[in-house]
Amino acid sequence: MVNAEASLTPLGWREQKKLKTRRALKDAALDLALERGMDSLTVEAISEAAEVSPRTFFNYFACKEDALVAEAGEAAAQLHDLIIERPVDEPPLRVLRTVISHSDFFSPAYVDRERILARQKLVVEHPPLMSRQLAQYAHVERTFSDALAIRLGVDPQQDPRPDLLAAITVSVLRTVMRRWSTDGKQPLYEQIDAAFAGLEREDLNAPARLPA
Numbered sequence: 001m002v003n004a005e006a007s008l009t010p011l012g013w014r015e016q017k018k019l020k021t022r023r024a025l026k027d028a029a030l031d032l033a034l035e036r037g038m039d040s041l042t043v044e045a046i047s048e049a050a051e052v053s054p055r056t057f058f059n060y061f062a063c064k065e066d067a068l069v070a071e072a073g074e075a076a077a078q079l080h081d082l083i084i085e086r087p088v089d090e091p092p093l094r095v096l097r098t099v100i101s102h103s104d105f106f107s108p109a110y111v112d113r114e115r116i117l118a119r120q121k122l123v124v125e126h127p128p129l130m131s132r133q134l135a136q137y138a139h140v141e142r143t144f145s146d147a148l149a150i151r152l153g154v155d156p157q158q159d160p161r162p163d164l165l166a167a168i169t170v171s172v173l174r175t176v177m178r179r180w181s182t183d184g185k186q187p188l189y190e191q192i193d194a195a196f197a198g199l200e201r202e203d204l205n206a207p208a209r210l211p212a
Contacts, residue, residue: 021050073139078104079100082099084147113184142166
């Protein structure tokens with residue numbers, strides 16, 4: 001695990017309140033989708049269940065589908081500034097490893113494996129949700145690339161590093177999520193940290209071990 005000294009500043013009160021409201025909307029959307037089906041799911045019903053107004057709903061999500069799949073984009077938005085603000089001498093992969101593995105979005109307090117699996121089952125069964133999820137992954141990659149370009153002080157049109165690092169990061173998260181959904185014995189944030197640790201050690205570039 002990344003050294004505790006690298007821990008990030010906790011969210012402020014306002015951010016925590018927003019996060020709580022967003023979670024309530026996402027939980028309500030999932031519960032109603034599982035109970036009534038996607039065809040019967042409405043913004044009004046989600047808002048009522050979360051005890052907020054439809055207007056408040058649209059402060060957080062563009063449509064009902066996003067309330068079910070927008071978690072990745074939400075996490076990327078929170079991490080964007082944190083990536084930029086890490087110490088200037090910290091290597092890019094260590095920056096990504098630190099901010100992601102310490103993110104509230106991947107902490108045991110936030111992650112509910114059974115609900116994530118239920119949500120992903122809905123995504124697989126409903127093409128509009130899958131389309132929104134893929135769009136979210138693309139948005140996450142762009143967000144990470146933008147933050148890395150600012151951090152490195154480069155033009156991503158001329159320097160491929162931000163795009164490459166962002167693509168690697170999204171692939172790490174998708175791979176870890178898939179493995180964690182199959183075996184959740186190890187906490188998600190630990191699996192993410194271990195995956196980045198492997199990249200830092202260049203495990204993926206090691207030659208094959210031939211049988212003795």
